Amino acid sequence: MALSLHINGVQLERGGRSLFPPLTVSTGAGTLLYVRGANGAGKTTLLRALAGLASPSAGEVAWRQDGNPTTAAAATTFVGHANAMNDALSVIENLSYATSLAGQIYRPVLVGAALEQLGVFNLALRRVGTLSQGQRKRASLARLLLREQPGARAWLLDEPFVALDVDTQKMLEQLIAQELKAGAIVVLTSHQDFAIDSAKTTEVLL
Amino acid sequence: MSLRLASTAVARREFQLFARRKSDWANPLMFFVIVCSLFPFAVGSESERLRLIGVGVIFVGALLATLLTLPRLFDEDARDGSLDLLLSSNEPLAMLILARVAALSFGIGAPLILAAPLFSFLYALPADVALMLALGVAIAVPTLLLVGAIAAALLVSARGGAILTAVLVLPLTIPTLIFGAGAALKVLFGESPVAELSLQAAYLLFALALSPLAASAALKISTD
Amino acid sequence: MARTEQQSNDRFQGRWFWRYASPAAFYPVAGRIEKLSWALAAILAIVGLYIGFFRAPTDAQQGEVYRVIYIHVPAAWMAMIIYLAMAFWAATGLVLGTRLSFMMSHALAPTGAIMAVIALWTGALWGRPTWGTYWVWDARLTSTLILFFLYVGYIALAAAFDDKKKGDRASALIALVGAVNVPIIYFSVNWWNTLHQGSSVRPGSSSMASIMLTAMLIMTFAFWAYCVAAAMHRLRTQIIEREAETKWVKELVK
Amino acid sequence: MIWESWSAFWDMGGRGFFVWGSYGALLIAIVAELMALRSARKKALESVVELKRLP
Numbered sequence: 044m045a046l047s048l049h050i051n052g053v054q055l056e057r058g059g060r061s062l063f064p065p066l067t068v069s070t071g072a073g074t075l076l077y078v079r080g081a082n083g084a085g086k087t088t089l090l091r092a093l094a095g096l097a098s099p100s101a102g103e104v105a106w107r108q109d110g111n112p113t114t115a116a117a118a119t120t121f122v123g124h125a126n127a128m129n130d131a132l133s134v135i136e137n138l139s140y141a142t143s144l145a146g147q148i149y150r151p152v153l154v155g156a157a158l159e160q161l162g163v164f165n166l167a168l169r170r171v172g173t174l175s176q177g178q179r180k181r182a183s184l185a186r187l188l189l190r191e192q193p194g195a196r197a198w199l200l201d202e203p204f205v206a207l208d209v210d211t212q213k214m215l216e217q218l219i220a221q222e223l224k225a226g227a228i229v230v231l232t233s234h235q236d237f238a239i240d241s242a243k244t245t246e247v248l249l
Numbered sequence: 250m251s252l253r254l255a256s257t258a259v260a261r262r263e264f265q266l267f268a269r270r271k272s273d274w275a276n277p278l279m280f281f282v283i284v285c286s287l288f289p290f291a292v293g294s295e296s297e298r299l300r301l302i303g304v305g306v307i308f309v310g311a312l313l314a315t316l317l318t319l320p321r322l323f324d325e326d327a328r329d330g331s332l333d334l335l336l337s338s339n340e341p342l343a344m345l346i347l348a349r350v351a352a353l354s355f356g357i358g359a360p361l362i363l364a365a366p367l368f369s370f371l372y373a374l375p376a377d378v379a380l381m382l383a384l385g386v387a388i389a390v391p392t393l394l395l396v397g398a399i400a401a402a403l404l405v406s407a408r409g410g411a412i413l414t415a416v417l418v419l420p421l422t423i424p425t426l427i428f429g430a431g432a433a434l435k436v437l438f439g440e441s442p443v444a445e446l447s448l449q450a451a452y453l454l455f456a457l458a459l460s461p462l463a464a465s466a467a468l469k470i471s472t473d
Numbered sequence: 474m475a476r477t478e479q480q481s482n483d484r485f486q487g488r489w490f491w492r493y494a495s496p497a498a499f500y501p502v503a504g505r506i507e508k509l510s511w512a513l514a515a516i517l518a519i520v521g522l523y524i525g526f527f528r529a530p531t532d533a534q535q536g537e538v539y540r541v542i543y544i545h546v547p548a549a550w551m552a553m554i555i556y557l558a559m560a561f562w563a564a565t566g567l568v569l570g571t572r573l574s575f576m577m578s579h580a581l582a583p584t585g586a587i588m589a590v591i592a593l594w595t596g597a598l599w600g601r602p603t604w605g606t607y608w609v610w611d612a613r614l615t616s617t618l619i620l621f622f623l624y625v626g627y628i629a630l631a632a633a634f635d636d637k638k639k640g641d642r643a644s645a646l647i648a649l650v651g652a653v654n655v656p657i658i659y660f661s662v663n664w665w666n667t668l669h670q671g672s673s674v675r676p677g678s679s680s681m682a683s684i685m686l687t688a689m690l691i692m693t694f695a696f697w698a699y700c701v702a703a704a705m706h707r708l709r710t711q712i713i714e715r716e717a718e719t720k721w722v723k724e725l726v727k
Numbered sequence: 728m729i730w731e732s733w734s735a736f737w738d739m740g741g742r743g744f745f746v747w748g749s750y751g752a753l754l755i756a757i758v759a760e761l762m763a764l765r766s767a768r769k770k771a772l773e774s775v776v777e778l779k780r781l782p
Binding site for chain 2: 143
C-alpha cells in the first residue's frame, strides 16, 4: 500500500511558452510536496498535470501503486480554486456525484463522518448556493476524506487555506498531517504560511 | 460496474438539476412555443398556407430551442470546477458524456416532443402528421445534442460561445432536418415516410457512435 | 495515438519527411513552391482563358453565358478539395502534434472560403439567364453554401482562442467533424433536392465540346496553382508570426 | 477569332453582364486576397522588427 509519484523532465506550456525548466522530482509515501513560486509560475498548471487534467508538453508524470503504474485518476484527489460543487444541488448530492465519478461506492456513513470532521455536518442537506465561501470550501474539502482508506490517495491541494478561518486552517493542517502518517502523498501550493507536521517535506520552487 | 455507477451518477445529477431548476427545461419550451406562435403573424393565417410551412417551422423551432440548451452541457461545470471531476474520472469520458447527453435529451426533448403535436394542430396539420412530427423531433433532439456536444466542449474555454456554437452546429443538423421534416411532409402528402425516417435514424446512430468520442477529445483539448 | 510534437520528433527524427515538419526547414521550400505556383497559375490562366474565350465555340443550348463555367466549376471543385486538404492536415496535426500541419490548415481555409464564395456568386450569375432567377436551391449550389458555412465555422473557431495551441487543436477537430459530415450533407441535400424539385440543367452538365472541356481543365489547374500559391504565402506569414522569437526569423528581417 | 468584333466579345451574345459580372467578381476576390496576403505579411514582419528592438 505505497503510493509514489515520479515527475520526469516535465515541462508545461501556457500560451505557447514554457512555464518552467524541465522538472524532475520523485516522492514516495508520506511526503509533503510543497510547490512554491510567484504568481504565474505554473503552480496550478503543475497540479493539474499531476491530476491528469493537463498534459505536459515534454516529459511525463507517473503514479505508481506498490511499484505498479496506475492512473492519476485512481491515485489522486484534486481540490482546486473552484469548489467543484453545483450551486443548485445540496452538499450531499454534490459529494455523491464526486465519489461516483471517482469510482468509489457512495457510502452515506463515510460522507457523514467526513462532513463531521470538517465541522459542516449540519450543512449536509443545504444547497451549496446558500452557503458562505468558507462553508463551501470546507464542504468541498470533504471530498478528500472520501477515499477508500486513509492514505490511499494522493491529495493535490491548490491554495487550500484560502477563505478558511484560523481554526479551520489548523484543522486542515492536522488532517493533512494524519493523512501523511497514513502513507499519502500531499502536494500543496499556498501563499499563506502553514505548519504541517510531516516526516518528510520536499520543496519545489518553480 | 463502476462505469455504470459513474454514468448513472452523471444522468442522475442531470435530472436532479432539472428538478431543482425548472427553467432549465421550461425556457427552451417557452422559446419553442413563442417561435412557433410568431410565424402566422408573418405569413398570414390561412390554413392552407400554414399547413405548408407548419412542418418546417415546428422542426426548426425545436432545433433552435435545443441549440439554446447546449451551453448548459459544460459551461456551468467549467465555471464551478465540477468539470474536473468528470475529466479526472477513471471511466471513459466518452461514455460519461453520452450519459449526460442522454439525460439532457430526455429533459429537453420530452417537453418539446409533447409540444410539437400540439402546435401541429395550430398549423392545421392532420393528426398523423402531428405524430410523425413528434417522432421526428424525438430523433432530431438527441442528434443535435450529440453533434452540439462537440462544439460545446470545444467552446468551454473560448470567446463568443453562444453564437459560434450555432455557426458550428447548425450546418451539421441539416441531414436530420431534411429527413425529419421530409418524413412528416411525406405523411402530409399521403406517402410512406419509411425511407426518410430510417435515414434520420441512421444519422442519429452515426452521431451516437462518433460524437461522444469527438466530444471527449474536444473537452480534453479545450481544458488542457 | 495522438502524440506531442516532441514525441513525434523522438520517433521520426532523421526520416526525410520529418525534416520538413519543422517550420524553419519548410519556410524556404514553401517560398520556392509559392513562386513556381504563381508562375504556373498565371500561365495556365492565360492559356485557359484564351482557349475558353477565343477557341471554344458558342454553346448550342446556353449561348455565350456558359463561359462562366471556366471559373465556376474550378472554384466549386477547389472549395471541395481545399476542405479535404484542410481536414487532412488537421488530422495529421492531431495525430503527430506537428505545428506546421495546423498552420497548413489555417493557411488553406481562407482561400477555400473565397473559392466557395466565387462558386456561389458565379453560380448565381449563371443561373439568372439559365433558370430565370439568381438562386435556386439546386443540390450543388446548396451544398457549396453549406461548405461555405463550414469554412466560416472553422475560421471563427480558430480565431476564438487566445491560446494558439488550443485554437489549433480545436479547429482541427471541427475540420475533421466537418469532413466526416460533408458526404452525408451532400447526400441528404441531393435527396432533398430530388424530393422537392428537379432542376436538370446545371453548369457544365450538358454535353460539352471537348475544346470547352480542355479549357475548363486548364482553368482548373490554374485555380489549383493559385490556391497553392496563396496558401503557401499565408503559411509563410504564419511561420513568421509564430516563430517571431526564434533566431532564424529575426535574422530574416534586417 | 470566333468573335466578329471586340464589341461582340464584350457583349457575349447579350449575356455580357452575367459573364463579366462573374469574371469581375473573381478578379475582385483575387485582388482582395492578394492585398490581404500582403498586408498580413507586412504586419508580421513589422512585429518581428518590433520584437527585435526590444532588449
